[in-house]
Amino acid sequence: MSDPIKVFKAKMIRTMARNTPEATHVAVRDGRILAVGSEADCATWGDIVVDTRFEDKVLMPGFVEAHGHAMEGTVWNDLFLGYFKRTAPDGSIEGGLKDIEAVVARLQAHEATMTDPDAPLIAWGFDPIYFDGARMSREHLDRVSTTRPILVTHASFHLINVNTLVLERADMLGQTNVEGILRDADGQITGELQEMAAMSMAARAVGATGALRGIDAANLRTFGKAAVNAGVTTSADLHQSMTDEVVAAYQTATAEADFPVRMVPALGAIQWSVKDGIERALALKKQGNDKLHLGLVKIMTDGSIQGFTGRLKWPGYHNGAPNGLWNLPPASLKEMVKAYSAAGLQMHLHVNGDQASEFIIDVLTEALTEHPFPDHRHTLQHCQMADAAQFAKMKALGISANLFANHIFYWGEQHYALTMGPDRARRMDACGTALAHGVQMSIHSDVPVTPLNPLFTAWCAANRITSAGRVLGPQECIPVEEALKAVTSGAAYQLKLDHLVGTIEVGKFADFAVLDSDPLSVDAIDLRKVKVLGTVLGGEWQPSNVPADQGYAPDVMLPDVLELA
Amino acid sequence: MTGGAIIPVTVIGGFLGSGKTTLVNRILGASRSRTAVLVNDFGEINVDAALIRSDDGLTMELSGGCICCSMAEGIGPAIFRAIESNPDEILIEASGVGEPRRVAEFALLDRRLKLDMVITLANAVELSAQLDDPLIGDTVARQFDGADLVVLNHVDAASPAQMATARAALRRIAPGRAIAETSRAELPLELLSATTLSILSAPQSAPIAHDEVFFRTRLETHHSFERTAFEAALNALPATLLRLKGWVAIDGEPTVMLLQYVAGRWELTASDDPGSGTRLVGIATAADLPLARLLGAETVAL
Numbered sequence: 001m002s003d004p005i006k007v008f009k010a011k012m013i014r015t016m017a018r019n020t021p022e023a024t025h026v027a028v029r030d031g032r033i034l035a036v037g038s039e040a041d042c043a044t045w046g047d048i049v050v051d052t053r054f055e056d057k058v059l060m061p062g063f064v065e066a067h068g069h070a071m072e073g074t075v076w077n078d079l080f081l082g083y084f085k086r087t088a089p090d091g092s093i094e095g096g097l098k099d100i101e102a103v104v105a106r107l108q109a110h111e112a113t114m115t116d117p118d119a120p121l122i123a124w125g126f127d128p129i130y131f132d133g134a135r136m137s138r139e140h141l142d143r144v145s146t147t148r149p150i151l152v153t154h155a156s157f158h159l160i161n162v163n164t165l166v167l168e169r170a171d172m173l174g175q176t177n178v179e180g181i182l183r184d185a186d187g188q189i190t191g192e193l194q195e196m197a198a199m200s201m202a203a204r205a206v207g208a209t210g211a212l213r214g215i216d217a218a219n220l221r222t223f224g225k226a227a228v229n230a231g232v233t234t235s236a237d238l239h240q241s242m243t244d245e246v247v248a249a250y251q252t253a254t255a256e257a258d259f260p261v262r263m264v265p266a267l268g269a270i271q272w273s274v275k276d277g278i279e280r281a282l283a284l285k286k287q288g289n290d291k292l293h294l295g296l297v298k299i300m301t302d303g304s305i306q307g308f309t310g311r312l313k314w315p316g317y318h319n320g321a322p323n324g325l326w327n328l329p330p331a332s333l334k335e336m337v338k339a340y341s342a343a344g345l346q347m348h349l350h351v352n353g354d355q356a357s358e359f360i361i362d363v364l365t366e367a368l369t370e371h372p373f374p375d376h377r378h379t380l381q382h383c384q385m386a387d388a389a390q391f392a393k394m395k396a397l398g399i400s401a402n403l404f405a406n407h408i409f410y411w412g413e414q415h416y417a418l419t420m421g422p423d424r425a426r427r428m429d430a431c432g433t434a435l436a437h438g439v440q441m442s443i444h445s446d447v448p449v450t451p452l453n454p455l456f457t458a459w460c461a462a463n464r465i466t467s468a469g470r471v472l473g474p475q476e477c478i479p480v481e482e483a484l485k486a487v488t489s490g491a492a493y494q495l496k497l498d499h500l501v502g503t504i505e506v507g508k509f510a511d512f513a514v515l516d517s518d519p520l521s522v523d524a525i526d527l528r529k530v531k532v533l534g535t536v537l538g539g540e541w542q543p544s545n546v547p548a549d550q551g552y553a554p555d556v557m558l559p560d561v562l563e564l565a
Numbered sequence: 566m567t568g569g570a571i572i573p574v575t576v577i578g579g580f581l582g583s584g585k586t587t588l589v590n591r592i593l594g595a596s597r598s599r600t601a602v603l604v605n606d607f608g609e610i611n612v613d614a615a616l617i618r619s620d621d622g623l624t625m626e627l628s629g630g631c632i633c634c635s636m637a638e639g640i641g642p643a644i645f646r647a648i649e650s651n652p653d654e655i656l657i658e659a660s661g662v663g664e665p666r667r668v669a670e671f672a673l674l675d676r677r678l679k680l681d682m683v684i685t686l687a688n689a690v691e692l693s694a695q696l697d698d699p700l701i702g703d704t705v706a707r708q709f710d711g712a713d714l715v716v717l718n719h720v721d722a723a724s725p726a727q728m729a730t731a732r733a734a735l736r737r738i739a740p741g742r743a744i745a746e747t748s749r750a751e752l753p754l755e756l757l758s759a760t761t762l763s764i765l766s767a768p769q770s771a772p773i774a775h776d777e778v779f780f781r782t783r784l785e786t787h788h789s790f791e792r793t794a795f796e797a798a799l800n801a802l803p804a805t806l807l808r809l810k811g812w813v814a815i816d817g818e819p820t821v822m823l824l825q826y827v828a829g830r831w832e833l834t835a836s837d838d839p840g841s842g843t844r845l846v847g848i849a850t851a852a853d854l855p856l857a858r859l860l861g862a863e864t865v866a867l
Contacts, residue, residue, distance in 0.1 A: 170674075175674065178673050179667075196641060197667065197671045200641030322703060326662045326701075329704075330700045
């Protein structure tokens with residue numbers, strides 16, 4: 001006779017499944033869902049013991065982030081300097097620095113806590129795009145320290161700021177004719193560096209390249225904390241080298257009983273020859289465990305839209321910036337995509353601009369015609385500029401879309417004014433058009449590019465409010481229920497894990513997000529205020545690290561939002 | 566830092582199929598110096614990469630990194646590794662979509678390196694169609710920015726009409742740059758060698774390559790140059806002069822000075838050469854370059 005069956009009682013269980021969409025009890029055995037419905041439904045399986053800790057809480061399927069990066073577990077080793085507040089994995093709130101003086105003050109305060117006088121001060125997430133043209137210079141950073149190297153990476157990852165000491169150590173002060181070392185109107189070196197040469201030379205002088213490198217088990221544990229805080233129980237890590245070292249780190253972390261999230265790392269195809277990458281991905285597919293799902297492949301095509309490196313169709317960037325960059329020649333990308341598809345490997349394809357998405361749709365048309373691949377679930381990632389014509393083709397080919405809904409809040413104003421212009425900005429990340437065309441869809445954060453928080457991502461897709469309070473393209477807003485599907489069953493489908501996670505149904509893992517209120521009962525505008533208290537993973541409670549009385553992050557300050565909405 | 570000699574860096578750019586790997590192999594095959602070579606290898610895609618000799622421990626393959634994380638991966642760390650291998654020269658094959666001048670910035674920035682030459686190849690058969698392709702046209706065009714030498718390659722396979730359009734395209738996207746036409750990236754080694762003064766001892770017949778593509782130019786004179794005027798003259802030399810090496814007599818200097826000029830970048834350093842008088846040899850893509858007049862020395866013959 002086995003132990004009694006554990007049954008969680010909740011105020012409301014939103015199963016996100018067609019069968020039994022609402023319930024009050026869920027029974028768990030061996031980490032899986034045995035029954036969902038009423039207490040009586042659960043009791044038909046035998047002796048039960050009811051756990052009432054969630055009886056005034058709401059359960060949903062654990063959220064699934066289909067486009068995140070475990071790098072979130074490494075970036076917090078450095079100081080965050082973002083414009084909007086962000087929750088760190090340990091639950092503290094960082095950022096919210098609204099002008100350069102606030103950034104300097106934060107750096108000064110952090111510098112004062114550093115004990116090793118020679119250690120470099122490395123910071124990330126600095127985003128002067130919100131500062132009305134004000135730039136940070138080395139004079140600002142020299143006020144923080146003239147004896148300690150300081151290196152601040154911008155949110156775009158395309159620029160860094162350094163203090164004079166770093167310029168001296170990298171031997172840059174006397175340099176001329178190097179485009180990557182920026183100067184002010186008087187020809188003085190400002191301490192802003194761009195392009196890979198200048199940036200990597202500075203990072204090397206500081207010994208700071210490590211922070212952006214590979215992943216280890218400790219980083220993964222930190223990522224696990226971030227996931228719990230956001231209600232995420234399954235997350236993609238959508239670009240990894242998948243070297244033996246990385247796979248070993250994954251195996252170590254996920255084998256730990258208390259590791260709190262299922263991980264789905266994708267092999268970055270660009271880091272392998274096509275032949276070796278395919279062999280590697282096929283071999284990885286056979287490995288893994290309940291918390292480690294291997295075999296996904298990531299293809300990089302263009303850059304980013306806010307970095308002006310996305311590949312755009314006519315008429316290009318609104319401010320006249322030249323068209324963006326390909327990671328590989330299109331002909332090489334085509335060979336690569338066709339080879340992986342022919343090998344039966346599912347691909348997640350990074351396409352930001354509409355030329356990149358159109359190109360990949362055309363390539364997949366050819367690939368799937370030459371080598372049919374039933375249920376391929378190839379997914380266009382970001383896919384921010386796809387229009388109705390592209391979604392129609394995606395539907396016809398069975399291609400999924402994972403749209404970057406958070407962009408509407410974080411960079412919507414920049415897209416409106418600089419990158420796209422008003423009309424194209426209004427149809428960016430067009431969740432409404434995707435659904436209207438029946439394209440299978442998810443939405444994502446691309447953490448650490450934007451914060452990991454699926455409820456906030458759903459808020460973005462449902463409300464499309466920019467950081468300035470503008471509703472950007474109300475026609476593309478989607479109902480809350482669709483947005484919640486996108487971050488649960490929709491994302492699970494794209495990771496080919498929908499038989500295991502994404503809804504609360506019998507046989508799936510007992511993975512839940514524990515919420516303080518019901519996201520399907522609040523107004524769409526209040527979705528982001530639904531609080532995540534933690535997760536249940538395989539039937540085990542994982543409390544959030546965020547203090548109960550902490551405010552919301554990001555700190556959305558929108559005086560006119562309600563009026564606009 | 567080992568305190569070793571400054572390492573010259575050659576950057577070879579050009580779109581897929583322009584002949585970059587052929588040129589890399591040609592240089593490696595003929596060079597007698599220890600050359601570290603950084604190549605892009607995507608296995609089956611870049612089949613030419615298999616031709617690159619990799620038995621000397623100095624060949625480094627550049628794996629692609631995503632654009633967003635280029636700080637941590639890709640070419641930077643590979644260049645630093647190459648420096649540590651203490652080579653005589655470094656040869657970098659930019660990726661098929663890379664911009665050679667951005668790669669060249671490493672050589673401008675790192676004091677252990679000096680930029681020797683940036684060479685961008687074009688495929689004479691395909692250039693025009695590539696430039697018209699909205700997917701890649703701008704990428705191809707950008708690769709010519711900052712090139713010291715543009716090599717229009719595969720001319721043997723191009724029809725007269727293709728040659729005409731390719732030449733016209735280069736006039737538009739690479740105006741004023743030195744242009745050489747080749748069939749299999751056949752550039753004279755003495756043009757490419759960054760480490761030796763070999764051109765000084767080479768036979769003096771001109772032209773030096775097959776199809777009257779490169780021309781040697783010489784200057785031997787007892788004229789002693791006034792330093793400021795000579796430096797100004799160097800800065801004004803035409804783009805068609807790719808390399809100029811040798812000894813120069815400068816007013817007030819006890820011995821002749823060593824001049825090493827590559828595509829507009831030059832160094833004038835003290836030398837222990839016992840000879841006297843100015844002896845310079847250059848390589849240009851134009852015939853009959855009036856070197857004496859350009860340097861302001863035509864009045865005094867040796």
